[in-house]
Amino acid sequence: MTKRVAIGIDLGGTNCRGALVSQNGQVRAWRRIETDPAAGLTVFLQRLTGFCRELRSTAAELGLNIAGVGCGAAGIVDLSGQVRSAPNLHLLDDFDLQGHLQRGLNLPALVINDANAIAWGEARYGGGQGFDSFLTLTLGTGVGGGLILKRRLWQGACGGAGEIGHLAVEAEGRPCGCGSHGCLEQYASGQGIQQNFQELGGAERGETVDSIGIASLARQGDPVARTAFDLAGRYLGQGIAGVVNLLNLEGVLFAGGLSGCLDLLQPALEQELARRAFAVNRQQLQLAAARLGEQAGILGAASLLFDRLGRR
Ligand SMILES: [Zn+2]
Known part of the structure; x- marks a missing residue:
C-alpha cells in the first residue's frame, strides 16, 4: 500500500462508515458508528469529527500520511460541499459540512452527495467499470441516484x-x-415498501415488519408482501423508463441495503420498462447489482478527493 491515504466517509441517516483509502483504492481500518441525529447538530458533528480523528490516529500508527477527507453525505450537496437540503438528515439542511470538516480537522475536505460517491466508487472500482454511461440507484432508507455520463460523474x-x-411517480x-x-x-425505499405492506393489508394483520422482514415473507410466498415489492418494482420501472428515455444509458446498478432484493423487484420493474421505455433505449440496457457493497461510498468519496487535490 502507498503511504498516502485519504479518510473516506459515508455519512447516512443511521450509520457513518469510514476507512483509510489509498490512491489506488485499497481500504484499511474499516470502522462504523451510529450517527444518532436525534441528539442534535452539535453532538452529531462532534461524533463525526471524533470519528475522523480516530482514523487519523490509526493512520499515524500505521505510518500513513493523510491527504484529506472525502465524505459522501445523505442530502443535496452543492459544488462547494455545503449541504443544501437533506430530506433524511434534516439537521444538516443548509450546513457547510465541507468547511466544518476542513476547519475542524485542518485537512483538505470534499463533501458530495452519498449516492454520487457510491456511483463514482462503482465506476472506478466496481460494477460500473464496463459502462461509459450508467445510473447507480441506491435502495435503502431513501432512494438515491448517481449518474456517470461518459465516465464522468454528472x-x-x-x-x-x-x-x-x-x-414524481404519483402526481x-x-x-x-x-x-x-x-x-x-x-414507494421503493425500505420505509416505502413498509408503507406499501401496511396499506395493502399488513396493518390489519397487526404486524410491524421492516423491509427485510417483508422480503423474507415475500420469498415464503406471502401475497401481501409480494404485492408490496411488486408495487415498488413497478414504480422503479416507471422512474427508470423515464431516465433511460431521457439519457439512453447502458446500465443501471442497484446498490444499498435493499439491493439484495432485486429478485423480488425485477419482474414488475421489467414489465414496466417494457411498457414505457423505447425499445432502442431498453434493449441494450443492463440491470445489475453493484459490486462494492458498503465500501462503494467511501471509495468514491476518497477517489474524488484525490482527483481534486491532483488538479490543484
Ligand atoms: Zn421527494
Missing part, C-alpha cells in the same frame, strides 16, 4: 443532479421529506 450545474428518488401521492408528493422514494 453533478449538474450546482450539484443537485441524479435525484431519481424524487421523481398526488404520499408526502415526501423533500416537500413534494408521490416521489419514487416514498
Whole structure:
C-alpha cells in the first residue's frame, strides 16, 4: 500500500462508515458508528469529527500520511460541499459540512452527495467499470441516484443532479421529506415498501415488519408482501423508463441495503420498462447489482478527493 491515504466517509441517516483509502483504492481500518441525529447538530458533528480523528490516529500508527477527507453525505450537496437540503438528515439542511470538516480537522475536505460517491466508487472500482454511461440507484432508507455520463460523474450545474428518488411517480401521492408528493422514494425505499405492506393489508394483520422482514415473507410466498415489492418494482420501472428515455444509458446498478432484493423487484420493474421505455433505449440496457457493497461510498468519496487535490 502507498503511504498516502485519504479518510473516506459515508455519512447516512443511521450509520457513518469510514476507512483509510489509498490512491489506488485499497481500504484499511474499516470502522462504523451510529450517527444518532436525534441528539442534535452539535453532538452529531462532534461524533463525526471524533470519528475522523480516530482514523487519523490509526493512520499515524500505521505510518500513513493523510491527504484529506472525502465524505459522501445523505442530502443535496452543492459544488462547494455545503449541504443544501437533506430530506433524511434534516439537521444538516443548509450546513457547510465541507468547511466544518476542513476547519475542524485542518485537512483538505470534499463533501458530495452519498449516492454520487457510491456511483463514482462503482465506476472506478466496481460494477460500473464496463459502462461509459450508467445510473447507480441506491435502495435503502431513501432512494438515491448517481449518474456517470461518459465516465464522468454528472453533478449538474450546482450539484443537485441524479435525484431519481424524487421523481414524481404519483402526481398526488404520499408526502415526501423533500416537500413534494408521490416521489419514487416514498414507494421503493425500505420505509416505502413498509408503507406499501401496511396499506395493502399488513396493518390489519397487526404486524410491524421492516423491509427485510417483508422480503423474507415475500420469498415464503406471502401475497401481501409480494404485492408490496411488486408495487415498488413497478414504480422503479416507471422512474427508470423515464431516465433511460431521457439519457439512453447502458446500465443501471442497484446498490444499498435493499439491493439484495432485486429478485423480488425485477419482474414488475421489467414489465414496466417494457411498457414505457423505447425499445432502442431498453434493449441494450443492463440491470445489475453493484459490486462494492458498503465500501462503494467511501471509495468514491476518497477517489474524488484525490482527483481534486491532483488538479490543484
Ligand atoms: Zn421527494
